[in-house]
Amino acid sequence: MLRNKNVWILLTGEFIAGLGLWLGIIGNLEFMQAKLPSDFLKSLLLAAGLLAGIAVGPYAGRLTDEASKKTVMLIAGFVRAISVIFMLIAIATGSIWWMVVFLVLLQISAAFYFPALQAALPLIVAEKDLLQLNGIHMNASTLSRIIGTALAGILLVVLPLSMLYVGSLIAYIALFILTWFLNIDETRDRQTAPKNGSEKTSFKEVFPIIKGLPIVLMTLIMTLVPVLFLGGFNLVVINISELQDSAAIKGWIYTTEGISFMLGAFFIKLISDRISPYIILFACSFLIGVSQLLLYLADVPALTIVAFAVFGFSVGCFFPTAATIFQTKVPKEFHGRFFSFRNMLDRVTYQIVLLISGFLLDLIGLQLMCVLFGGLSVIMTIVFYARHRYIQTHIANHNN
Known part of the structure; x- marks a missing residue:
């Protein structure tokens, strides 16, 4: 897999783009801190870009399935x-409205780029290498976050803010x-795709697919567990x-979490051949x-x-x-x-978890909030594990 030119292009691109992203994020915080004294106004400003990304999401999904993944990524990268x-x-102008334009365009480009990237990964490596590629790809992203935030902090001390965006x-x-x-090579991906322009795809078509694949639906819901923390x-x-x-x-926490994430992404490849991916999900969710x-x-x-x-x-x-479950179980x-x-x-x-976290931190404090979220995570894991065992037992009995 590591001899594949496409793999190295994507990994290098992820690392470089990650550096640019985190330089921009630190720059955004610095600019808003200088221009907006209100935290509520800051949240509204960030939400503007977020809502723009959500609004174009359905069209981005349809376009990614109908057009070339590479073309979508190129257009998104240009924007x-x-x-x-x-x-x-x-x-240069000190105007917050130009920052709104920047955030809206940035989030719109991300709404197109990341689905196209995720859809491209199964097309450049064999299915057996997907887990390893996903792990290495996420490690490249994490490494760029660690280096990007540290670099941005140094540059802010010695250079003007605009140089971060340069x-x-x-x-x-x-x-x-x-x-x-x-x-x-997108020929395999297009074999089941519409053959001509008269047969259009619909974004809503994905919902019956998700409903008809219980493991995909369950994994999708289980991603709420890490989101409760993140x-x-x-x-x-x-x-x-x-x-x-x-x-x-703060520095120790970010460093520890980043390094541990990278170790986990490397470790998962060592055990994936011996342990069911579903058991890995349940164990990680519990932890x-x-x-x-x-x-x-x-x-x-x-x-x-x-x-x-x-x-x-x-x-x-x-x-x-x-x-890997999403990429292998959902039809291409x-x-x-x-x-x-x-x-x-x-x-x-x-965004919902962010708002709830802020509310609970004011209401009950950090320690009780963590107990509440931790207990909810453990209960969700136990419930889904029990349901998974029930489905497996039902399938086994039906086959017998």
């Missing part, structure tokens, strides 16, 4: 590069150039820092719940680090496994619409 220009205008622009242009060199991740880290009266703990419960003792630095190490390792195993002709729907679902649930 993403253009969006940075509007942020540079926002900095760095993002360079990264996005590099990704656009790399995407040109992709060589994806949605309010930054708020949790800030509250832990305040609880322990330590600014340094995510345990890591949340451990944060009841968030005032103890050592246990805090242990909790985030367990969480990082668990999601490092969970997400590549879930992605529906990949664009399915991954677009999943992208929309993720965006909505992350």
Whole structure:
């Protein structure tokens, strides 16, 4: 698999794009902090881009299934590069409205790019290599997050804010150039696709597919378990820092979680041949719940680090496994619409969890909120495991 040119193009592109993304995210926070004193206005500004991405999601899914994945990725990459220009205008003019244009274009490009990318992965490697590719791909993303945030912090000290976005622009242009060199064989993917323009695909067609594949539906719902932690991740880290009266703990938490995630994504390849992917999902989901419960003792630095190490390792195993299930169980002709729907679902649930986390942190505090979320995660895991065993037993009895 690692001799495949397409694999290296995608991995390199993911790393470079990730650097550009995190340079931009840190820059966004810096610009908003200077221009918007209200946290509520900041959330509204970020929500504008989010809603734009959700709005174009159904069309993005249909287009990804009907058109070339590479073409969709190229157009999305071009729009993403253009969006940075509007942020540079926002900095030059001091206008927050140009930042709105930047965020809207950025989220629209992401709504097209990521479903096309997920749909392209099964077309460039054999099915047996998908889990390993998903793990390495997510590791490239995590590594770019760790390096990108650290680099942005250094650049903000020595360079003007606009240079962060110049760095993002360079990264996005590099990704656009790399995407040109992709060589994806989409003939198999198109064998069951519409043969002419008179037969149009519908975004709604993906819902009966999901309903008819119980393992896909169950995996889709189970992704809510890590989202319960990830949605309010930054708020949790800030509250832990305040609880322990330590600014340094934030760095330790992000570093621990990132490294543990990478270890989990490498480890999953070693055990995937011997353990059912469904058992891996249930075990990781349970460990995510345990890591949340451990944060009841968030005032103890050592246990805090242990909790985030367990969480990082668990999601490092969970997400590549879930992605592989989706890529192998959902028919390829529906990949664009399915991954677009999943992208929309993720965006909505992350925002809901973020709002709920903020409310609960004010209402009951960090430690009780973590117990509540951890208990809910464990209960969801047990319920879905019991249902999975019931389905397996029913199938076995029916076959006999």
